[in-house]
Amino acid sequence: KxxxxxxxxxxxxxxxxxxxxxxxxxxxxxxxxxxxxxxxxxxxxxxxxxxxxxxxxxxxxxxxxxxxxxxxxxxxxxxxxxxxxxxxxxxxxxxxxxxxxxxxxxxxxxxxxxxxxxxxxxxxxxxxxxxxxxxxxxxxxxxxxxxxxxxxxxxxxxxxxxxxxxxxxxxxxxxxxxxxxxxxxxxRKSVTGFVGMKNQGATCYLNSLLQQFFLIPALRQGILSCRPVGGLDSDEGKDEGLYETMLRNLQRLFGNLLLSERRSYDTKDLVKSIHGYDGQSLRPGEQQDVDEFFGLFCDRLETALKPTPQKDILKDVFGGKISHMITCQECKNVSERVEDSLAISVDVQGKASILESLQLYIQKEHIQGYNCDKCQAKRDAVKRCCVSF
Ligand SMILES: [Zn+2]
Incomplete structure (x- = not known):
């Protein structure tokens, strides 16, 4: 019994x-x-x-x-x-x-x-x-x-x-x-369940941006599902270009942020594998503008993703079109210039919310002395941006 x-x-x-x-x-x-x-x-x-x-x-x-x-x-x-x-x-x-x-x-x-x-x-x-x-x-x-x-x-x-x-x-x-x-x-990992990233000196701009990347599920899954160029068993560094090394280090970061039991992940290798426009590795002690870094990083990442099925992921997640329109107040002719964009920069200082910032971004602006193609003369005009993401 x-x-x-x-x-x-x-x-x-x-x-x-x-x-x-x-x-x-x-x-x-x-x-x-x-x-x-x-x-x-x-x-x-x-x-x-x-x-x-x-x-x-x-x-x-x-x-x-x-x-x-x-x-x-x-x-x-x-x-x-x-x-x-x-x-x-x-x-x-x-x-x-x-x-x-x-x-x-x-x-x-x-x-x-x-x-x-x-x-x-x-x-x-x-x-x-x-x-x-x-x-x-x-x-x-x-x-x-x-x-x-x-x-x-x-x-x-x-x-x-x-x-x-x-x-x-x-x-x-x-x-x-x-x-x-x-x-x-x-x-050990914080009680919040999130894993942090070590600051390599002044790399907080990079940490905050990559944490945001990580928290976008589609982007995270896309990055993690990329197969290394030389296959999973290939030796690191061997037959591997600059961009592949960066992608692999980014995958490592995301994998650790997702599954690690540790409090934080050391981004030393990742920082080293991101090269600036001068061809040199990022200097960990040097503060950077996060908006500029976003541009640089997306450029590097797009190159790294080119041979993979995830090549369009940045466009899919962030991509949109910004249309710059100028309307002549005399003949109402609209001249439009459309550009592809991964991000828009908005003013945030003194704004109550991001919506207010976006409102300001698309606000009409009156300009004088605009050269209207149709009127063939200088006219008053209204300039505004339209965004479609
Ligand atoms: Zn006109």
Whole structure:
């Protein structure tokens, strides 16, 4: 019956159900009661342990709810049940049973000590146990597992692996973050769910523009769906032109903004791969006008996208026509000049909203001394812009 109860609770409480602390607590009490039972027998305890492992293994790291992580009480409960049963059985052969070594490894690596490494793309640390309560429970279980010499040896091996690269004669690991006072929570994605971009000096103009690009779904998907010219497996830099490198770095940025678990993404490579009109890489310490940069970046991006099916994406997303019209007040003849445009510049200072700015942009303007083609004379005229996007 005890086994049955344990099996049923999984169906009732899905992983991460934080209201589920009572059930494992009650179950531990039931297990305690078995101790007092005169006819106690542990024949099926291994099936409980097995079921417990199956529940703990798919646990995923808690996502921050507010500034703090909520305690995953269900995980705490499962770990405590496991600890309780193992200490009750108190048998080295159960502790060293098949599957226990894998469980120990999973417990150590994924639940407790997933170390922050220097790799920019991965999460700073994806340990499932982020609250003091889950960590305390996990450490107690690790200690209980050390009731067998096999597990002590396995644990020592795992602990050494935190410091040394055991695959190559134990040289110190180079992939670890060697910063003092590292708090993975500080490096983890903000609770807003958005990933930031590092400022390379004075690159805020670039960051703000590219964040806007990223937040336009059609543009983001278009950029991300481009295949690298040399195929996905091609070596970076090899057979790759200037523009392809820039496109690839832009894809990397968007991919990270979308999926990274880190607080921010380093745009160093991207900034380096964008070349100005002078043919030089952007200088990170130099402030630029964002409107000018928009022009430059769209020009570079259009070139990079030319060989891809996404070649028209900038036109599709931003493209429009601006018509400059001048109407002669005498003969009412309209002279019109239409130009393609990806952006329009409007005055924003002192304006209540963007609509007011746009209103001003298309406002009629009276001009004098306009050379009318039809009248063949200087006339008063009305000049205005029309926009179609
Ligand atoms: Zn005229």
């Amino acid at each position: 005890v086994c049955l109860v344990h099996e049923r609770d999984h169906a009732r409480y899905p992983p991460k159900c934080n209201a589920a602390s009572d059930f494992p607590a009650l179950f531990r009490w039931v297990v305690d009661e078995i101790k007092r039972c005169p006819s106690r027998e542990f024949r099926r305890m291994d099936s409980i342990l097995d079921a417990d492992h199956k529940k703990i293994s798919p646990m995923r790291p808690q996502q921050p709810q507010q500034q703090n992580f909520e305690v995953d009480w269900y995980l705490v409960g499962l770990i405590k049940v496991e600890t309780k049963i193992l200490s009750l059985v108190n048998d080295a052969s159960v502790l060293a049973a098949p599957g226990m070594a894998e469980f120990l490894h999973m417990l150590f690596d994924r639940l407790a000590f997933n170390l922050p490494v220097t790799n920019e793309r991965g999460p700073p640390s994806s340990s499932c146990c982020r609250s003091p309560q889950t960590r305390e429970a996990t450490l107690a279980l690790l200690k209980t597992l050390c009731g067998s010499t096999e597990n002590v040896s396995a644990l020592c091996h795992l602990m050494l692996g935190c410091h040394y690269d055991l695959s190559s004669e134990g040289i110190p690991r180079k992939d670890l973050l060697h910063e003092w006072r590292v708090d993975p929570n500080e490096k």
